[in-house]
Amino acid sequence: MSATLHHQSATRKAVEVTVPAAEVSATFNDVVAKIAPKVRIPGFRPGKAPRPVLLQKYAREIQSDVAQQLVERHFWKAAQEAGAMPISHPSLEKLDLKEGADAVFRAQFDVAPVVALPDYKAMVVTKKKRALDEATLAEHLEGLRQRATKFLPVDDGAVATGIIVTCDIRVKPQGLKAQSYQDQVLEIDTTRPFDGELAGMKADEKKSFTLTHPADDANKVLAGKTIAYEVHVKDLRRKEVPELNDDFAKDMGAFENLEALKAAVRKDLEEAAERDAVARLHATMLDTLLEAAPFEVPRSMVGLQLDDYCQEFAQHVSRQGMDPKKVNWQAYRQYRLNDAERAVRSGYLLQAVGNAESIEVPEADIDVEIRNLMAEHQIQQPFEAFKAELEKRGNTTEIKGRLRTDRIFDHLLATAKVTEELLDKEAFEALVELERKREAGIPVNRFDAGGLEGGDLEGQEGGEPAVVAPAGHVHGPDCDHDHEHEAPAEEAKPKKKVIKKAEEPAEEKPKKAAKAKETKAEEPAEEKPKAKKTAAKK
Known part of the structure; x- marks a missing residue:
């Protein structure tokens, strides 16, 4: 076997592989031998049809199976020996296959981007926080009164x-x-x-x-x-409507009097304002890094992110009593294209920061998070059994990602120069309105803060995109974005998957949960900055 690597872009490669004629003939023999007992040909007993008849009658099926086996047998090794680590399934763009002759195939695939980190240790950012005054406190107390009507x-x-x-x-x-x-x-x-x-x-x-x-x-x-x-x-x-007095405070919970209730409400508002300000600060820091570190992202990863957006939007549409099949999914995917590209770029960039700083998440911290989850939802199941279920669904990977995200941003904040700006109600509402105009909803990103070292191989494939195909990657209800599959290690191989020629994209199928093979990213619209923190993976 010989292999040659071709560079199509920073994240798109192709490898051309030559397989010796002897192996090609042996593979043809194996495929024909497996087909023979299964087919029925008039005039011949089962398994007794002559080889030439089988080769003629089932030429297409045999050719496809042989190609499948040769690609699966040689692609991953050839790509790695040529110096590339695929993060998507191969997509055939060339195939010369004939029994008794050397076979030649050329397959496209994606690789992870190389991220050149900017100077992230001396950022200057502003933390914009809602100022809490007596009017705000009174407004929330009135809301409590009205809800108690x-x-x-x-x-x-x-x-x-x-x-x-x-x-x-x-x-x-x-x-x-x-x-x-x-x-x-x-x-x-x-x-x-x-x-x-x-x-x-x-x-x-x-x-x-x-x-x-x-x-x-x-x-x-x-x-x-x-x-x-x-x-x-x-x-x-x-x-x-109850009066705002000590009796009302006691009815609202374990509060001795109205002043105790006011203190609790004020504390909750301050904590909420702080969380909101920190989330915005993280988004600002991320925007600064993204602007300073432009790099190409794998289009297969962008396609998977768009799948998640479509999945969530389909669920939203269903909850509104509408039929997801009536959504123009191609237009929606194009509308969310920049959001998807930004999410993937954010993941790889923050992952690079985490790797550069050797930021890790100990298993003990993941266990603490799981126990907190069990306590919050009053789960009576034994810890080990519950954790095993989460691992099976990929949720522990998500938990690890979120914890790593927090550590990455904590590190960035520790080295940044942060000034705080308090916003009154009018200024805060103006800020929220500006953000609303910049974005049309924020579903959970697949690539939260850290991206993936490799790719979600089970859900990816090279070649041209199918705009919307039936969903195969299903998300669980009890995590931000549930992955069925973990990022593969470098030596990992994908499960068997039908190889698809690049010149034959799948037919568009606007299903309720979009599952695209890949998504073009050659024509991005204006980027819409997010105010959403996401989770790091390694």
Whole structure:
């Protein structure tokens, strides 16, 4: 066997391999011998069909199986001997295969990028934090009051302003079909025409009336039309909002008085403001590093990140009662392309920082995190059994990644010059609005802070992308982004996978959870900076 490495880009390589004719012929013999007992050919008993007949009738299947075996047998060794470490499955772009002659195949694959770290030990950053004042505290206490509101029955009462009414309504607009609405809940304001018609009604009463909407009504369908209503009042309630006093504080938990409740709320708000500020600070530091260290990322990894975005968006769409199959997945993937590229770049860059500083996560720390998880969710299962389940699903890798992320950012902060800026409510809301405009939601990134040394081989394949294919990489519900597979060690080999020619991309299939082979990254749109911290892997 001989191999030649071809450099297509910083992260895209190809290896051309020549396999001796003797091995090619032996592989053909093995494949034909396995096929013979399984096929049925008219005129021949099972397993007795002549070899030439099998080669002619099943030429395509035999050729494919031989190619599969030769590539799997030689690709990984050839690529490594040529000086490359693949992080994706090979994609055939050339194949010369004939029994009795040397076979030649050329396969594309991705490799991890080489990250040239910038000077990350002297960053100057600003920590923007929400300033907490008495108005903010009062706002949250009022929220607690409103959430503690009780809705009490109105005995022998009538509809009036402030009463909560549950009713059935039949609406017949002029010139339109009637519509019925069951169990509608209204807070009555008798200054509104409809509510005014209900004033004085009691439970179980019915009333029919008509109203004419003004010509300038915001609802153009109803503007200027007369509408007939039939209303059946079913239940009347009045709101009782508790007073903000010591009794209210005791009802909210183990608080001796109102001052104790205020102190607890203030502490929670301060902790939340600090977490929010630290997350933004991490994002700012990451943006600074990414800008100072441009490098190409493997497109197969970008494709997997896009798969995760599609997976999460499909779940969101389903929760909204919509059909994920109706989503334009190709457009969505293009829309999230820059986000995916940034996530992958962030992973590799932070991983490089962690490796440069020899930042590790001891197994004991992972065990502590798992025990905390068990305590939080009151899991009664034995620790070892629960940990084994997490390891099987890949969750321990995620836990290790998140812990490593924290250590990486802690190290960066320890060497950075950080100034703190307190923002009042108006300034903070302006900051949040700016971030909202920069991004359209942030699903969990596959490549959190540390990327992968290799690749998720089971989920990758070289070649042109299938925009959306059926999902094979399924995420678990109890982690930020559950990987079915860990990053392989350098000597790891992937499981058997059908080799696919690069010139024959899979057909687009907009399924509910997108599973692309790869995603093009040649035409990125404007990058949208994130305010999301992610998890380091090694």
